Amino acid sequence: MQVNEAILKRRSVRAYKPEPVKPELLQQIFNEAQQSPSNCNTQPWHVVVVSGESRDAIEKAMIADIMAGKPPTPHFTPGDHQLKDQYRKRQIACAIALYDAMDIAYEEKQKRQELMVKNWQFFGAPHAAFFSMPKSMSEINAVDMGIYLQTLMLLMTEHGLASCPQGALAMYTDKVHEMANIPEDHAIMFGLSFGYEDTDHQINQFDVGRADLNDSVEFLT
Ligand SMILES: Cc1cc2nc3c(=O)[nH]c(=O)nc-3n(C[C@H](O)[C@H](O)[C@H](O)COP(=O)(O)O)c2cc1C
Secondary structure (H helix, E strand, O other), X not given: OOHHHHHHHOXXXXXXXXXXXXXXXXXXXXHHHOXXXXXXXXXXXXXXXXXXXXXXXXXXXXXXXXXXXXXXXXXXXXXXXXXXXXXXXXXXXXXXXXXXXXXXXXXXXXXXXXXHHHHHHHHHOOEEEEEEEEOOOOHHHHHHHHHHHHHXXXXXXXXXXXXXXXXXXXXXXXXXXXXXXXXXXXXXXEEEEEEOEOOOOHHHOOOOOOOOHHHXXXXXX
């Protein structure tokens, strides 16, 4: 697969088949992702992949916190905090595209919440990864984390896997920190659910599209 094919094919997938990915393939993909570039080659990413019992236990713990009405404890201000102008419009359009795919009207708050909760059930994926970096690091290192994430997702696409990056997996951090063995001085930035796509599921039948090139890129001569 060419890089541009992988870029065009990848999208966030929110329903999965239960079959796990072979451990050798996981090793290969994560090994290749180690080639991601980073500021001064600092490679700030610390990644914990959870599968099987550890995955199920973390899902249970996060859902228990949510059901108990525990407030989220993110280490960073969530990226969607107080969005304005075109960014807010895109955020709303993205949410509505998801609700439309699931035949949920905006007024159906209960159904919207149930859909949101699927984030912490890893959208049914057999694997998830939690990505953290030292709390002492700054925005430039967060850039490295993003580059690593995209490298990983494109490699997964190439190898026939689907994924969904999730800021939501950085929200209920207390138990995850301990259960996923995240180093004490690290902040969880985001998570990634992944596995084989359930291609028939209606939640996977939409495409959010992108802004026009001219809205994002200027070529000066
Ligand atoms: C850092 C990051 C955090 C995200 N958090 C969530 C999330 O918590 N839940 C979710 O369903 N999608 C999440 N997404 C997926 C975005 O909604 C998605 O990438 C965007 O709408 C573009 O769609 P596409 O990935 O299908 O191309 C996140 C994406 C990124 C890059």
